[in-house]
Amino acid sequence: MTDMRVVPSARLPMPFSGxxxxxxxxxxxxxxxxxxxxxxxxxSLLAPWISPYDPVDQNLxxxxxxxxxxxxxxxxxxxxxxxxxxxxxAKIDLRIGFLCVFFPWVLGTILGALxxxxxxxxxxxxxxxxxxxxxxxxxxxxxGVIAVLGPxxxxxxxxxxxxxxSMYARIVRAEVLxxxxxxxxxxxxxxxxxxxxxxxxxxxxxxxxxxxxxxxTDIVLVILxxxxxxxxxxxxxxxTPTWGTMIAEGxxxxxxxxxxxxxxxxxxxxxxxALSLLGDGIADWLRDRD
Amino acid sequence: xxxLLDIRGLTTVxxxxxxxxxxxxxxxxxxxxxxxxxLVGESGSGKSMVCRSLLGLVPxxxxxxxxxxxxxxAENSIDLLTLSEQALTRIRGREIAMIVQDAISALNxxxxxxxxxxxxxxSNGTARSRDAARTRALDLMRQVGIPDSENxxxxxxxxxxxxxxxxxxxxAALACSPKVIIADxxxxxxxxxxxxxxxxxxxxxxxxxxxxxxxxxxxxxxxAQSCQRVAVMYAGQIVEIADTADLxxxxxxxxxxxxxxxxxxxxxxxxxxxxxxxxxxxxxLAELPLGCxxxxxxxxxxxxxxxxxxxxxxxxxxxxxxCLRAExxxxxxxxxxxx
Numbered sequence: 001m002t003d004m005r006v007v008p009s010a011r012l013p014m015p016f017s018g019x020x021x022x023x024x025x026x027x028x029x030x031x032x033x034x035x036x037x038x039x040x041x042x043x044s045l046l047a048p049w050i051s052p053y054d055p056v057d058q059n060l061x062x063x064x065x066x067x068x069x070x071x072x073x074x075x076x077x078x079x080x081x082x083x084x085x086x087x088x089x090a091k092i093d094l095r096i097g098f099l100c101v102f103f104p105w106v107l108g109t110i111l112g113a114l115x116x117x118x119x120x121x122x123x124x125x126x127x128x129x130x131x132x133x134x135x136x137x138x139x140x141x142x143x144g145v146i147a148v149l150g151p152x153x154x155x156x157x158x159x160x161x162x163x164x165x166s167m168y169a170r171i172v173r174a175e176v177l178x179x180x181x182x183x184x185x186x187x188x189x190x191x192x193x194x195x196x197x198x199x200x201x202x203x204x205x206x207x208x209x210x211x212x213x214x215x216x217t218d219i220v221l222v223i224l225x226x227x228x229x230x231x232x233x234x235x236x237x238x239x240t241p242t243w244g245t246m247i248a249e250g251x252x253x254x255x256x257x258x259x260x261x262x263x264x265x266x267x268x269x270x271x272x273x274a275l276s277l278l279g280d281g282i283a284d285w286l287r288d289r290d
Numbered sequence: 291x292x293x294l295l296d297i298r299g300l301t302t303v304x305x306x307x308x309x310x311x312x313x314x315x316x317x318x319x320x321x322x323x324x325x326x327x328x329l330v331g332e333s334g335s336g337k338s339m340v341c342r343s344l345l346g347l348v349p350x351x352x353x354x355x356x357x358x359x360x361x362x363x364a365e366n367s368i369d370l371l372t373l374s375e376q377a378l379t380r381i382r383g384r385e386i387a388m389i390v391q392d393a394i395s396a397l398n399x400x401x402x403x404x405x406x407x408x409x410x411x412x413s414n415g416t417a418r419s420r421d422a423a424r425t426r427a428l429d430l431m432r433q434v435g436i437p438d439s440e441n442x443x444x445x446x447x448x449x450x451x452x453x454x455x456x457x458x459x460x461x462a463a464l465a466c467s468p469k470v471i472i473a474d475x476x477x478x479x480x481x482x483x484x485x486x487x488x489x490x491x492x493x494x495x496x497x498x499x500x501x502x503x504x505x506x507x508x509x510x511x512x513x514a515q516s517c518q519r520v521a522v523m524y525a526g527q528i529v530e531i532a533d534t535a536d537l538x539x540x541x542x543x544x545x546x547x548x549x550x551x552x553x554x555x556x557x558x559x560x561x562x563x564x565x566x567x568x569x570x571x572x573x574x575l576a577e578l579p580l581g582c583x584x585x586x587x588x589x590x591x592x593x594x595x596x597x598x599x600x601x602x603x604x605x606x607x608x609x610x611x612x613c614l615r616a617e618x619x620x621x622x623x624x625x626x627x628x629x
Binding site for chain 1: 345347349351353379380382383384387388389390391392395396397399400401409410414457462463465466472489619
């Protein structure tokens with residue numbers, strides 16, 4: 001996964017999603033992605049009404065029950081309903097996934113724009129910082145930051161933002177370097193607009209599309225990273241359910257209670273495919289529009 | 291009346307890999323309110339650099355300007371070359387506005403036409419509110435001859451033709467009521483028929499509003515049509531400056547003469563000599579010839595032209611030329627110089 005982040009336009013090498021795109025076409029694939037994602041988001045928001053169980057209350061007498069009509073996904077080693085936990089986890093995982101793309105996108109865009117526009121010393125300082133950050137593989141960096149800050153939602157945000165912003169800074173800087181030489185920027189300066197105004201209102205709207213395209217393909221990778229971190233024990237502390245921690249906890253029961261690992265894993269796969277279909281679709285649409 | 295702009299010895303030096311290069315050297319001229327001054331010369335002669343030096347917009351980091359560029363408004367006179375970037379921002383647009391070469395690319399592709407014009411007023415508080423700015427934008431659009439301005443306000447630049455874009459650019463330049471307009475080849479990117487319309491529009495606006503217009507061009511026809519005075523630039527220097535009528539009647543510098551000879555004229559269609567090109571190429575600014583910069587291409591060059599720099603001197607009342615043989619040139623028959 002760290003290898004994939006190096007290539008800006010990397011798409012998930014998911015043979016299944018490729019086949020689906022061929023099967024139903026670009027628009028249909030995008031629609032399917034949107035529908036699946038909407039279902040997941042809706043179900044996670046409505047979880048308290050969909051499921052009669054509590055995601056954290058333990059019931060040791062009903063532990064390790066296989067899937068049945070009573071417990072659709074079975075129960076885990078503490079007797080908690082796995083289906084309920086998958087639903088509640090969806091909310092947390094998706095929120096972290098989106099915000100951990102949003103924060104780096106904002107930070108990277110601001111710093112990249114400053115570096116590209118002002119050049120010189122500002123450029124050197126920002127871009128050497130970017131080099132330093134990109135020198136660390138994505139997950140190693142995130143693990144390091146969480147190890148320092150301690151597990152939790154806030155440190156997850158900080159870790160993934162610090163690990164992810166540098167790509168955005170690079171993309172934005174390159175685009176700003178092109179746009180700032182445009183005649184309309186010279187014209188804007190000749191009419192007495194300030195640097196801040198030119199950068200924020202004249203340059204940024206022209207360069208924002210490629211960063212959104214990258215962010216779209218980035219979301220899946222970030223969600224997978226959050227589950228990876230959770231699996232490594234660097235996610236949210238128990239008993240809060242996240243897909244990664246659920247898989248990590250179910251690991252030791254894989255031969256006796258396969259559902260504890262497999263079903264949250266399946267949720268990750270389905271959401272991953274949905275996001276990648278939707279993201280690719282939006283990215284293609286933005287590219288065409290340009 | 292004191293001139294609006296009084297430029298004395300403007301010199302611009304840009305750093306290059308092979309050391310500093312003087313792209314504008316000792317340029318002096320003045321521009322009065324209601325006057326149109328043409329700045330002509332070949333590509334690379336430093337015309338655009340003069341404009342950009344005045345507004346601190348030379349696109350090379352680390353450039354330096356020396357000399358004086360006095361701008362006089364109602365209250366006081368300011369030397370533009372000594373101003374900070376912040377102070378210059380207040381001058382640009384409100385006192386001196388510049389129109390850049392390529393109108394189509396001078397408009398931001400993601401902004402509506404109306405926003406391009408109102409932005410100028412909103413950025414520096416010239417307009418108090420969005421509504422006021424919008425009303426003024428509509429006025430300006432009518433003034434520069436954009437029909438159906440109510441609807442066009444919401445169009446994007448790519449929906450406009452080159453000529454219409456240039457009208458929008460002019461409207462945006464006029465938005466904050468500047469006293470001086472610097473038009474850097476405003477018609478170069480346009481069709482010939484549209485060029486003429488835009489030029490007439492600029493001149494009409496300049497007369498009506500009593501603006502000082504510095505019109506940069508390489509087209510002697512444009513100069514003849516619109517400017518009262520003309521400065522000819524060659525290799526970073528002004529080689530001749532005169533009233534337009536005088537210059538066309540008899541240039542005092544062989545380079546001006548060459549420019550006139552290679553401009554087609556209607557009235558002399560039947561008996562006229564053919565268009566005569568100037569032989570050779572403009573010099574590389576990094577390897578300027580000694581003495582007169584034009585001497586390698588000049589049929590009148592003498593030994594004296596090849597050794598010492600030639601000063602700009604008064605050859606007639608109100609006329610300056612950087613040629614040692616200006617009087618000889620004036621006395622020659624019109625066809626004899628480059629033929």
